[in-house]
Amino acid sequence: MRRTWLIGLTLVGLCGAVLVGVVWAVTYYKLECLNAKGAYKGACELGGGFTFDSLDGYCVSCGKWVHVTWDHKGGKASDPLGKVWVAETGKTMPVYTCPTCKGPFLPVTGDETVKDSKYAEGQKLGRNDRIMHCPRCGEPSLKMKVEVFSD
Ligand SMILES: [Zn+2]
Numbered sequence: 440m441r442r443t444w445l446i447g448l449t450l451v452g453l454c455g456a457v458l459v460g461v462v463w464a465v466t467y468y469k470l471e472c473l474n475a476k477g478a479y480k481g482a483c484e485l486g487g488g489f490t491f492d493s494l495d496g497y498c499v500s501c502g503k504w505v506h507v508t509w510d511h512k513g514g515k516a517s518d519p520l521g522k523v524w525v526a527e528t529g530k531t532m533p534v535y536t537c538p539t540c541k542g543p544f545l546p547v548t549g550d551e552t553v554k555d556s557k558y559a560e561g562q563k564l565g566r567n568d569r570i571m572h573c574p575r576c577g578e579p580s581l582k583m584k585v586e587v588f589s590d
């Protein structure tokens with residue numbers, strides 16, 4: 440009896456691990472600019488899934504978030520439009536083509552959050568929620584609240 444329980448628990452543990460792996464893929468964020476002058480609200484998806492990869496960014500020309508995906512199997516990222524040097528970081532970053540307007544966008548890389556943003560004060564942020572610079576007003580005021588993790 441005890442042995443059955445142990446096997447059962449191990450199975451639950453294994454399934455849990457697999458589920459977390461799958462669920463931790465694409466992240467859907469609800470966006471809200473906390474800058475009173477900005478009043479921007481939106482949503483975006485960042486990250487690839489279990490079976491696909493993605494390039495995500497914000498197209499300034501369209502005023503929309505871009506989420507380009509391709510399958511792991513047989514697919515690949517489109518070639519970058521070119522590269523730009525970012526003075527603030529000293530890094531050279533590839534820019535890609537927005538599927539809507541064919542203009543350039545710079546992908547979001549990493550999952551860093553703006554630390555010490557005055558806009559974050561008094562905000563109840565979850566462990567995976569983030570503060571980023573707002574693509575509309577440029578302030579470190581974009582609250583990104585995790586809606587769903589999904590494949
Ligand atoms: Zn565009």
Ligand SMILES: [Zn+2]
Binds near residue numbers: 472573
């Ligand atoms: Zn804003």
